[in-house]
Amino acid sequence: xxxxxxxxxxxxxxxxxxxxxxxxxxxxxxxxxxxxxxxxxxxxxxxxxxxxxxxxxxxxxxxxxxxxxxxxxxxxxxxxxxxxxxxxxxxxxxxxxxxxxxxxxxxxxxxxxxxxxxxxxxxxxxxxxxxxxxxxxxxxxxxxxxxxxxxxxxxxxxxxxxxxxxxxxxxxxxxxxxxxxxxxxxxxxxxxxxxxxxxxxxxxxxxxxxxxxxxxxxxxxxxxxxxxxxxxxxxxxxxxxxxxxxxxxxxxxxxxxxxxxxxxxxxxxxxxxxxxxxxxxxxxxxxxxxxxxxxxxxxxxxxxxxxxxxxxxx
Ligand SMILES: NC(=O)c1ccc[n+]([C@@H]2O[C@H](COP(=O)([O-])OP(=O)(O)OC[C@H]3O[C@@H](n4cnc5c(N)ncnc54)[C@H](O)[C@@H]3O)[C@@H](O)[C@H]2O)c1
Numbered sequence: 014x015x016x017x018x019x020x021x022x023x024x025x026x027x028x029x030x031x032x033x034x035x036x037x038x039x040x041x042x043x044x045x046x047x048x049x050x051x052x053x054x055x056x057x058x059x060x061x062x063x064x065x066x067x068x069x070x071x072x073x074x075x076x077x078x079x080x081x082x083x084x085x086x087x088x089x090x091x092x093x094x095x096x097x098x099x100x101x102x103x104x105x106x107x108x109x110x111x112x113x114x115x116x117x118x119x120x121x122x123x124x125x126x127x128x129x130x131x132x133x134x135x136x137x138x139x140x141x142x143x144x145x146x147x148x149x150x151x152x153x154x155x156x157x158x159x160x161x162x163x164x165x166x167x168x169x170x171x172x173x174x175x176x177x178x179x180x181x182x183x184x185x186x187x188x189x190x191x192x193x194x195x196x197x198x199x200x201x202x203x204x205x206x207x208x209x210x211x212x213x214x215x216x217x218x219x220x221x222x223x224x225x226x227x228x229x230x231x232x233x234x235x236x237x238x239x240x241x242x243x244x245x246x247x248x249x250x251x252x253x254x255x256x257x258x259x260x261x262x263x264x265x266x267x268x269x270x271x272x273x274x275x276x277x278x279x280x281x282x283x284x285x286x287x288x289x290x291x292x293x294x295x296x297x298x299x300x301x302x303x304x305x306x307x308x309x310x311x312x313x314x315x316x317x318x319x320x321x322x323x324x325x326x327x
Contacts, residue, residue: 017210018042018082022119024068024110025088027051030125030182030201035061037202038085041209048077049088069101074109078117083209086110086159087125093150095280103155111166111174121173123208126160126218128180128194129153129283132271136193140270142218142234149271151279160218167216175208175238179221186246188291189257190272193227197244200224207238214238229270258293266290 021038025031026047036058039045045061047054053063066073068088078084089103107124114122132149134140146157156178163174180194181187182201196204200223208214219235222228223244232240260267266286269275273286 016040016042020044020046020081021083021085021209022046022048022077022081023085023087024048024106025086025125026063027054028087028091030179031087033198034085034087034202034205037206038209041206042082046077046081067101068106068109071109071113074106074113075116078110078113078119081114081117081119083121083123084110084114084119085123085205085209089125089155090152092282092284093152093274093277093280094282096151099151099155103152104158107155107159107162111162111172115166115170115172119172121175121209121214122163122166123205124159124163124174124176126156126176126178126221127153128178128220129271129274130156130160130178132269132274134270135268136229136270137268140230142220142230142232149269149274150277150283152283153271153274164216173214174216175211175214176216176218177204177208177221178218182221186249186253188287189253189260190287190290192246192250192253193222193225193229194272195223195225195244195246196221197223197242200242200244203242204240207240211238 018041021042023031023038023045026035027049035047039058039061043060047061047063048066050067057063064077066077068074086107088106090099111122129149130153131140131144131147132153133147134144148154148157160176163176166172167174180196181191182196184198186192186195204221217235219238219240220230220232222230223246224242225245226247266273266276273290274283277283277286
């Protein structure tokens with residue numbers, strides 16, 4: 014059967030998420046060209062080829078886009094770093110993908126954006142898809158840059174783009190925060206598929222989050238994409254709460270969409286801060302008070318109502 018596209022280019026193909034979406038993209042095209050700055054994955058798919066390239070160098074990106082219909086841009090450093098370390102991989106790479114794509118007639122870019130483009134927005138504000146950019150880091154600033162690049166190339170050059178504002182994409186939810194922010198690998202594949210196959214997208218931003226009871230955002234304004242995530246982090250709530258240290262609900266890392274990225278100093282790793290939060294265990298238990306003994310759900314124990322989907326919407 015004829016495939017939807019002749020050629021799709023995937024950057025960052027050897028990364029955690031790139032590896033998860035290769036087969037989804039390969040199913041949609043005659044030829045998937047996977048690109049990364051590191052060596053090729055061990056097993057290429059039958060219709061997949063690989064190019065080792067630095068996306069921060071325009072001359073290396075230009076030939077890759079020849080004959081491509083869609084570019085899926087996932088290459089970047091996925092963490093906060095000093096600005097000059099992100100300039101090439103996170104800022105220039107995006108410009109190069111859009112510009113090389115434009116010169117070769119690519120019709121759509123699908124971009125791995127991030128919640129950190131709006132990481133300083135407070136959960137309680139009920140962030141909508143058109144909330145102003147509010148990056149929490151230089152990393153988030155690079156995501157804002159690429160989103161605006163997408164808007165510029167759509168309005169001035171008619172090149173479509175879909176910006177997936179991914180929250181926390183892991184095999185299983187890693188910590189209590191992920192009860193709100195988790196995106197499962199299955200839901201990521203579904204999201205990428207919808208972004209690639211939607212008939213027209215213009216410039217679109219969509220939250221990359223699973224169907225979590227506590228998701229702090231909703232995708233009503235991107236409903237036309239037909240993204241219907243199925244997984245729900247709530248299934249892990251009990252075990253995650255059992256392992257978690259108590260959280261201070263007035264901490265900006267709790268209040269802002271960006272989590273610990275909202276409080277780390279610029280240039281310092283946010284992933285390390287999330288890891289520290291994930292590994293923090295509850296202090297040894299003190300003798301229970303009568304209040305402790307009252308039966309409470311994990312949610313009731315730890316989260317103010319505005320941090321739950323129910324509290325946000327109803
Ligand atoms: N994992 C998440 O939860 C999450 C959340 C939000 C956004 N994202 C975004 O999704 C994308 C993929 O994230 P990931 O978790 O798979 O990260 P990753 O680090 O596992 O993968 C990134 C890949 O990009 C490649 N790369 C880096 N610089 C490059 C360059 N100059 N040229 C070519 N390739 C280069 C790396 O070699 C790596 O294989 C990133 O853009 C990240 O910012 C991820």
